[in-house]
Amino acid sequence: MKDTNIRLFRKWDALVLLLLLLSALIIFALQESEEKPTSLLVLIDGEVVEDIPLPKEPLLKAYLVDGKEITVCLYPDGAEILSSPCPHQTCIKSGKITRKGSSIHCLPLRFGVLLDGKGEIDGVTG
């Protein structure tokens, strides 16, 4: 009987293996690297008082802290503090945050907003 010399692996087997490995890696990478934040944490005195999903349209939220009002605007991609009674308005000048893990704080009121998740930056100096 003729020996057909059957091979265990053909070229397309190697290709399939490579594609499967790549797919696994891509799936893993996609799971790990969602760039955009999905919700905003509101903190008063360091405690999370609200966890708000980022809206599809801009959304204004007002908070009373020690009888003083501070307003936050949420966007599909981030948030900013729009108004605050603090003297220097540093929190307002901080502008809009859009990165995961970014935060803005009104120190006189001990009020802050923080975009959820772990961003690429672990801490900021300055």
Next chain:
Amino acid sequence: MNKKPWQEGKKRRFCVVSRLLSLFALLSLLLPSLFSCAPAYTQINSYGMGTFAVFTVEDDEDASALVSLLAETENEISFRVAHSPIAKLNGGEEVFLSEDLQGLFALAASLQEQTNGRFSVLAQKETVLWQFDAENPAPPSLAALEDAALETQGALLTQRENGAFSLVGGGIDLGSAGKGYATDVLASYLKEKGKTGLIAVGGSIACVGKKTGDWKIGVRNPFSQERESLLGVLSLREGFVSTSGSYEKRFFYEGKEYHHILDAKTGLPVENELISVTVIATSGALADMLSTAAFILGLQDGFALCQAYGAEAIFVCRSGSVYASSSLSSRLEVENFEVIYR
């Protein structure tokens, strides 16, 4: 009946494909587990020492402990806290200081000498004249500043025979050292427990090891008020970082800028080519004080000072020029600025 060769081949390919699919399933399950072998970090936010603190640690329990430690440290070193050791010293009492605080004051004295008195933690008589947090701040009178500066230059913190410390003249204000000192205290807690983590008290940051890779520390762009605008990103696994910048706390009065980094010899805000100095050092107190002292001295002398203390630094000039220690060239990623390494 013997199977034909093509049937044998088909069967073997089926086996191969089955094995590959199993491999894929295994990889899908295995890869996330492999990458999550590094400890997950939990993040706790807190307010303390007049600023915002973030603790990125391995355990919730450690985070809670750090929040308490931060409050204790503030009670120890703030002159604004009644009955703190510092408030007592300022009030003329004799006080026994912890070894850590003694070390802090020794380092401060060294920097005072190296800056010819332009940096001082005994300048509280001057700093309280500047009301940066007032609703309508205005510069104090030159006469008042002159008197306060004279008192600072004559101030002396001494240790008595019984080991207690007393202050003669001036007043202690650890604003240029407090946050860095706090990161030292909190970092020691983690190190004693054999834990890794990142501690941020305002802009003073302690990197206490990391199981995989380096911590990524953003350096604020001093030319932008936007929170997310960065000059660059520093990679650091262990070490302490602090920044002093004229943009951090300032006001404008009659068209002139007044910022919070004072020359202790005059009581006036330093005027030189710098807008910010970031220091990376082996202790938080050193990084904090050195960033202020180096800012006061200016680019050339400030750089030399950092080198003398074995620290790395990033100097940003008002002109937009950026100078950094050559040892940072592989660990500092900067966009939109050209860095001159030296």
